[in-house]
Amino acid sequence: MKRVQYLRYGAPEELRLDEVKQPDPERGQIRVQVRAAAANPMDWKIRRGEMKALTGFRFPRGLGHDFAGVVEAVGPGVERLKVGDEVFGVTSIRQAGAFAEYVVADEKNVGFKPSSLSFEQAAALTIVSLTAWNALVAKARLRAGQSVFISGCLGGVGRSAAQIAKMRGANIVGSCSASGREEALALGVGEVVDYRAFDIALYQRRFDVVFDTAGALSLSQCGAMLKRRGMSLHIVPTPAKLFGCLLPSRHHLVFGNPTPQSISGVAEAFDRGQLVPAIGRIVPLCEAISAVVELERTGSPKGKLVIAPMQ
Numbered sequence: 105m106k107r108v109q110y111l112r113y114g115a116p117e118e119l120r121l122d123e124v125k126q127p128d129p130e131r132g133q134i135r136v137q138v139r140a141a142a143a144n145p146m147d148w149k150i151r152r153g154e155m156k157a158l159t160g161f162r163f164p165r166g167l168g169h170d171f172a173g174v175v176e177a178v179g180p181g182v183e184r185l186k187v188g189d190e191v192f193g194v195t196s197i198r199q200a201g202a203f204a205e206y207v208v209a210d211e212k213n214v215g216f217k218p219s220s221l222s223f224e225q226a227a228a229l230t231i232v233s234l235t236a237w238n239a240l241v242a243k244a245r246l247r248a249g250q251s252v253f254i255s256g257c258l259g260g261v262g263r264s265a266a267q268i269a270k271m272r273g274a275n276i277v278g279s280c281s282a283s284g285r286e287e288a289l290a291l292g293v294g295e296v297v298d299y300r301a302f303d304i305a306l307y308q309r310r311f312d313v314v315f316d317t318a319g320a321l322s323l324s325q326c327g328a329m330l331k332r333r334g335m336s337l338h339i340v341p342t343p344a345k346l347f348g349c350l351l352p353s354r355h356h357l358v359f360g361n362p363t364p365q366s367i368s369g370v371a372e373a374f375d376r377g378q379l380v381p382a383i384g385r386i387v388p389l390c391e392a393i394s395a396v397v398e399l400e401r402t403g404s405p406k407g408k409l410v411i412a413p414m415q
């Protein structure tokens with residue numbers, strides 16, 4: 105089978121599309137024929153070696169984490185899923201390898217794909233929606249009438265966060281580029297702020313929750329924006345944020361790891377049409393490397409990059 109992989113951490117030039125042996129599912133794992141996989145900033149952060157402490161030193165390493173496809177084999181101990189099921193999910197951060205014809209994942213990190221979604225839509229929503237769900241629902245328990253600030257409300261995570269906040273009945277202020285104003289309003293953001301003209305003095309003590317998806321705010325800026333019992337949520341860790349969030353405080357780090365609750369929560373929201381993906385581009389596997397490298401260089405995705413290995 106074909107898989108995008110690399111033999112050492114480093115520049116985009118390390119990426120290659122290789123012919124490799126199909127991976128065998130181990131205990132508790134399934135093998136999925138990948139119909140669609142989506143690119144995330146973590147793909148190139150990991151390839152550059154920025155997360156070595158988590159990702160280890162075993163090579164070759166595949167690229168890509170979230171996927172949607174059809175279960176093609178199950179390992180011992182797998183009980184919930186069976187061959188032929190249409191699923192969506194994420195690989196473990198160590199394993200990766202979703203930009204491939206087949207991928208192996210832990211059964212617990214995979215859910216049934218809602219029939220209302222295409223494989224491309226499901227892949228495009230997975231990590232970003234799980235991250236937003238873990239932040240706003242699992243951690244903040246965002247409620248109707250509360251106020252939330254979402255930095256980067258038109259990014260992958262920010263867009264899912266805005267939709268989840270709207271679904272929970274919260275009042276949303278979101279920051280994005282000035283050109284995204286109408287799109288953000290259409291998503292349910294009540295007040296849209298151009299992040300290049302953001303004046304924090306206008307937003308003191310206004311929010312129950314600040315969700316900094318863009319990694320644009322310091323902990324002290326978030327603290328100033330929060331009401332007395334508010335909390336801030338962070339997904340782009342810096343040494344200062346790691347330290348500040350480890351101490352008991354109202355600032356918290358959040359991760360996109362799936363839980364049974366987040367997988368079923370996002371699947372139900374997809375099915376009800378409350379979480380809608382924005383797909384920017386769909387490419388076949390043979391164009392995955394050039395498309396991912398272009399996204400890494402340009403940033404500013406206008407919707408998710410989806411890789412469709414069967415195209």
Ligand SMILES: NC(=O)c1ccc[n+]([C@@H]2O[C@H](COP(=O)([O-])OP(=O)(O)OC[C@H]3O[C@@H](n4cnc5c(N)ncnc54)[C@H](OP(=O)(O)O)[C@@H]3O)[C@@H](O)[C@H]2O)c1
Pocket residue numbers: 144145146149231232235255256257258259260261262279280281299317318319320338339340358359360361403404405
């Ligand atoms: N901890 C975790 O488990 C986890 C999970 C998922 C993602 N992440 C991290 O979270 C970050 C966001 O991920 P993503 O998938 O949403 O990325 P993305 O799709 O690239 O979106 C980033 C968004 O941030 C906006 N932005 C840039 N600078 C900003 C600023 N100063 N203020 C407000 N918005 C700004 C960008 O807008 P323009 O394009 O208009 O500039 C873009 O819409 C990445 O660093 C990713 O690695 C972490």
